[in-house]
Amino acid sequence: MALTGLLLIGFLLMHMFGNFKMFLGEEAFNHYAGWLKGETPDGGILYPIMPAGAFIWVFRTVLVAAVLLHVYSALTLWQRAKAATPSAYQAKRTLSQTYSARTMRWGGVILAGVLIFHLAQFTVHSALTAGSFGATYADSPYKMFVGEFQQWWMVALYAIWMATVAMHVRHGFWSAFATLGANTSPKAHTVLNACAWAVAILLYIGFIFAPVAVLFGWIH
Numbered sequence: 610m611a612l613t614g615l616l617l618i619g620f621l622l623m624h625m626f627g628n629f630k631m632f633l634g635e636e637a638f639n640h641y642a643g644w645l646k647g648e649t650p651d652g653g654i655l656y657p658i659m660p661a662g663a664f665i666w667v668f669r670t671v672l673v674a675a676v677l678l679h680v681y682s683a684l685t686l687w688q689r690a691k692a693a694t695p696s697a698y699q700a701k702r703t704l705s706q707t708y709s710a711r712t713m714r715w716g717g718v719i720l721a722g723v724l725i726f727h728l729a730q731f732t733v734h735s736a737l738t739a740g741s742f743g744a745t746y747a748d749s750p751y752k753m754f755v756g757e758f759q760q761w762w763m764v765a766l767y768a769i770w771m772a773t774v775a776m777h778v779r780h781g782f783w784s785a786f787a788t789l790g791a792n793t794s795p796k797a798h799t800v801l802n803a804c805a806w807a808v809a810i811l812l813y814i815g816f817i818f819a820p821v822a823v824l825f826g827w828i829h
């Protein structure tokens with residue numbers, strides 16, 4: 610759970626930095642999107658170590674494997690927790706658990722649900738039609754990004770989704786390092802907690818920045 614979670618947080622940080630390229634203009638963003646898929650004249654990322662276009666599939670395979678292992682670990686833990694408390698408690702009292710910690714399971718399910726929408730919106734649909742929901746963007750990922758986030762409700766949906774992502778990451782980051790043995794003293798506890806908040810806030814602001822910029826017309 611911890612290792613796959615940290616790998617996925619690493620992916621989120623890369624994805625967030627990649628999205629900042631929206632602020633550099635259409636050419637820069639489209640070059641970046643094409644480079645990741647091996648579509649640029651230089652053969653793209655990791656060419657010639659790998660054939661052009663191979664890296665994205667290796668990357669996707671690792672990501673899907675990490676997500677599947679993460680979900681499998683969650684289900685196993687869920688099962689074990691249930692087995693450890695076979696009968697319902699008379700009184701259910703939550704002892705010093707944060708909101709994020711209490712919502713890891715259902716928060717994770719909601720996060721995954723919107724992720725399927727996200728991939729359908731940007732990856733699958735655009736690969737099939739060079740467009741996104743309801744529109745065609747003539748194979749420009751930049752125009753697709755702008756077109757989608759000119760709709761206020763789409764920005765609202767992503768703002769809510771990113772809140773579930775940030776909360777999940779806040780508790781997950783903390784938990785992962787505790788599992789790996791970093792929570793060794795009250796001071797380490799405080800530092801870990803601060804780092805977990807910092808990563809979660811960075812991801813929230815970093816991700817929602819470009820969609821909000823589109824909505825306000827700073828990026829068009």
Ligand code: HEM
Pocket residue numbers: 621624628642643665669672724727728731732735750754767771774816817819820
């Ligand atoms: C405000 C938040 C986000 C925005 C604006 C955004 C934007 C995008 C865009 C535009 C693409 C397509 C890029 C292209 O085809 O060139 C994409 C792909 C993707 N996004 Fe996001 N994203 C966001 C959040 C997330 C989050 C939170 C996750 C994971 C939990 C995620 C996972 C992915 C994945 C897995 C892909 C597909 C990569 C591939 O094609 O292999 N995204 N995103």
